[in-house]
Amino acid sequence: MSESEELPSRLSIDSGVILAYYLGEDLGRIAQEYVFDAEGKDILHSRLCIAELFYIICRRRGSKMADEYTRAYLNAEYSRLANSDAVDMAAGAYKCERTISLADCYVIATAKLQHATAVFARHENDLDEEIRRKPFDVSILFLEDLRK
Numbered sequence: 001m002s003e004s005e006e007l008p009s010r011l012s013i014d015s016g017v018i019l020a021y022y023l024g025e026d027l028g029r030i031a032q033e034y035v036f037d038a039e040g041k042d043i044l045h046s047r048l049c050i051a052e053l054f055y056i057i058c059r060r061r062g063s064k065m066a067d068e069y070t071r072a073y074l075n076a077e078y079s080r081l082a083n084s085d086a087v088d089m090a091a092g093a094y095k096c097e098r099t100i101s102l103a104d105c106y107v108i109a110t111a112k113l114q115h116a117t118a119v120f121a122r123h124e125n126d127l128d129e130e131i132r133r134k135p136f137d138v139s140i141l142f143l144e145d146l147r148k
Helices: 015-022 028-036 047-061 063-076 085-097 102-113 125-133
Strands: 010-013 042-045 117-120 140-142
Touching: 010 015, 010 102, 015 028, 015 047, 015 063, 015 117, 042 102, 047 063, 047 102, 085 102, 102 117
Parallel strands: 010 042, 010 117, 117 140
Antiparallel strands: none
Protein backbone atom coordinates (compact mmCIF):
# COMPACT_ATOMS: atom_id res chain seq x y z
CA MET A 1 0.00 0.00 0.00
CA SER A 2 1.52 3.33 -1.00
CA GLU A 3 -1.18 5.53 0.41
CA SER A 4 -2.47 5.52 3.96
CA GLU A 5 -6.12 5.72 4.86
CA GLU A 6 -5.19 5.43 8.54
CA LEU A 7 -3.13 8.62 8.73
CA PRO A 8 -4.35 12.09 7.80
CA SER A 9 -2.48 14.14 5.22
CA ARG A 10 -0.84 16.62 7.68
CA LEU A 11 1.45 15.06 10.26
CA SER A 12 3.67 16.43 13.03
CA ILE A 13 6.18 13.67 13.70
CA ASP A 14 8.19 12.74 16.73
CA SER A 15 11.85 11.75 16.40
CA GLY A 16 10.84 8.18 17.26
CA VAL A 17 9.16 7.91 13.86
CA ILE A 18 12.38 8.91 12.10
CA LEU A 19 14.50 6.69 14.34
CA ALA A 20 12.35 3.65 13.68
CA TYR A 21 12.82 4.22 9.95
CA TYR A 22 16.56 4.98 9.93
CA LEU A 23 17.63 2.46 12.55
CA GLY A 24 15.73 -0.42 11.00
CA GLU A 25 13.46 -0.96 13.98
CA ASP A 26 10.36 -3.11 13.60
CA LEU A 27 8.20 0.02 13.25
CA GLY A 28 10.49 1.33 10.50
CA ARG A 29 8.51 -0.45 7.78
CA ILE A 30 5.31 1.12 9.06
CA ALA A 31 6.97 4.55 9.19
CA GLN A 32 8.17 4.10 5.63
CA GLU A 33 4.86 2.85 4.27
CA TYR A 34 2.43 5.11 6.12
CA VAL A 35 4.49 8.28 6.57
CA PHE A 36 7.55 8.71 4.36
CA ASP A 37 6.47 6.87 1.19
CA ALA A 38 2.76 7.67 1.42
CA GLU A 39 1.41 9.96 -1.28
CA GLY A 40 0.17 13.43 -0.43
CA LYS A 41 1.58 13.74 3.08
CA ASP A 42 2.62 17.10 4.52
CA ILE A 43 5.08 16.05 7.23
CA LEU A 44 6.29 18.55 9.80
CA HIS A 45 9.03 18.50 12.43
CA SER A 46 10.38 20.86 15.07
CA ARG A 47 13.98 21.86 15.77
CA LEU A 48 13.79 19.82 18.96
CA CYS A 49 12.87 16.74 16.92
CA ILE A 50 16.10 17.06 14.94
CA ALA A 51 18.19 17.61 18.09
CA GLU A 52 16.61 14.52 19.63
CA LEU A 53 17.22 12.51 16.46
CA PHE A 54 20.90 13.49 16.53
CA TYR A 55 21.54 12.77 20.20
CA ILE A 56 19.78 9.40 20.21
CA ILE A 57 21.74 8.19 17.18
CA CYS A 58 24.90 9.65 18.71
CA ARG A 59 24.37 7.67 21.92
CA ARG A 60 23.66 4.46 20.03
CA ARG A 61 26.10 4.69 17.12
CA GLY A 62 28.46 7.60 17.71
CA SER A 63 28.68 11.22 16.63
CA LYS A 64 29.91 10.54 13.08
CA MET A 65 26.93 8.28 12.36
CA ALA A 66 24.57 10.76 14.02
CA ASP A 67 25.87 13.52 11.79
CA GLU A 68 25.52 11.37 8.66
CA TYR A 69 22.00 10.12 9.48
CA THR A 70 20.71 13.52 10.55
CA ARG A 71 22.10 15.28 7.48
CA ALA A 72 20.76 12.51 5.24
CA TYR A 73 17.31 12.90 6.77
CA LEU A 74 17.32 16.69 6.39
CA ASN A 75 18.67 16.50 2.82
CA ALA A 76 15.99 13.98 1.84
CA GLU A 77 13.38 16.62 2.74
CA TYR A 78 10.89 14.05 4.02
CA SER A 79 9.54 16.68 6.37
CA ARG A 80 9.70 20.41 6.77
CA LEU A 81 10.53 22.57 9.73
CA ALA A 82 7.62 24.20 11.53
CA ASN A 83 9.50 26.70 13.64
CA SER A 84 8.07 29.82 15.24
CA ASP A 85 7.75 31.70 18.49
CA ALA A 86 4.13 30.55 18.57
CA VAL A 87 5.22 26.89 18.49
CA ASP A 88 7.73 27.56 21.27
CA MET A 89 5.08 29.22 23.43
CA ALA A 90 2.47 26.52 22.74
CA ALA A 91 5.03 23.81 23.61
CA GLY A 92 5.82 25.70 26.80
CA ALA A 93 2.14 25.89 27.67
CA TYR A 94 1.74 22.13 27.21
CA LYS A 95 4.84 21.51 29.35
CA CYS A 96 3.45 23.80 32.07
CA GLU A 97 0.20 21.80 32.19
CA ARG A 98 1.41 18.28 31.45
CA THR A 99 3.91 15.74 32.74
CA ILE A 100 5.34 14.79 29.35
CA SER A 101 8.70 15.49 27.76
CA LEU A 102 9.42 18.84 26.17
CA ALA A 103 10.05 17.03 22.87
CA ASP A 104 6.54 15.53 23.00
CA CYS A 105 5.14 18.98 23.80
CA TYR A 106 6.78 20.30 20.63
CA VAL A 107 5.26 17.55 18.48
CA ILE A 108 1.82 18.32 19.88
CA ALA A 109 2.25 22.11 19.67
CA THR A 110 3.37 21.82 16.05
CA ALA A 111 0.35 19.65 15.30
CA LYS A 112 -1.99 22.15 16.94
CA LEU A 113 -0.64 25.24 15.19
CA GLN A 114 -0.26 23.53 11.82
CA HIS A 115 -3.67 21.80 11.96
CA ALA A 116 -1.99 18.42 11.80
CA THR A 117 -2.06 15.12 13.65
CA ALA A 118 0.71 14.34 16.14
CA VAL A 119 2.39 11.03 15.29
CA PHE A 120 4.56 9.06 17.70
CA ALA A 121 6.22 5.70 17.05
CA ARG A 122 5.21 4.06 20.32
CA HIS A 123 2.99 4.56 23.29
CA GLU A 124 4.85 6.00 26.27
CA ASN A 125 3.55 5.76 29.82
CA ASP A 126 3.68 9.49 30.54
CA LEU A 127 1.90 10.45 27.32
CA ASP A 128 -0.72 7.72 27.70
CA GLU A 129 -1.36 8.86 31.29
CA GLU A 130 -1.86 12.45 30.16
CA ILE A 131 -4.22 11.37 27.38
CA ARG A 132 -6.30 9.43 29.93
CA ARG A 133 -6.18 12.26 32.48
CA LYS A 134 -7.24 14.97 30.05
CA PRO A 135 -7.48 14.47 26.29
CA PHE A 136 -5.34 16.78 24.18
CA ASP A 137 -6.84 19.35 21.84
CA VAL A 138 -5.20 17.68 18.82
CA SER A 139 -5.37 14.19 17.34
CA ILE A 140 -2.58 11.88 18.46
CA LEU A 141 -1.70 8.63 16.70
CA PHE A 142 0.88 5.91 17.33
CA LEU A 143 2.55 3.89 14.57
CA GLU A 144 2.55 0.78 16.72
CA ASP A 145 -1.27 0.86 16.57
CA LEU A 146 -1.03 0.38 12.77
CA ARG A 147 0.63 -3.03 13.06
CA LYS A 148 -1.31 -5.60 11.16
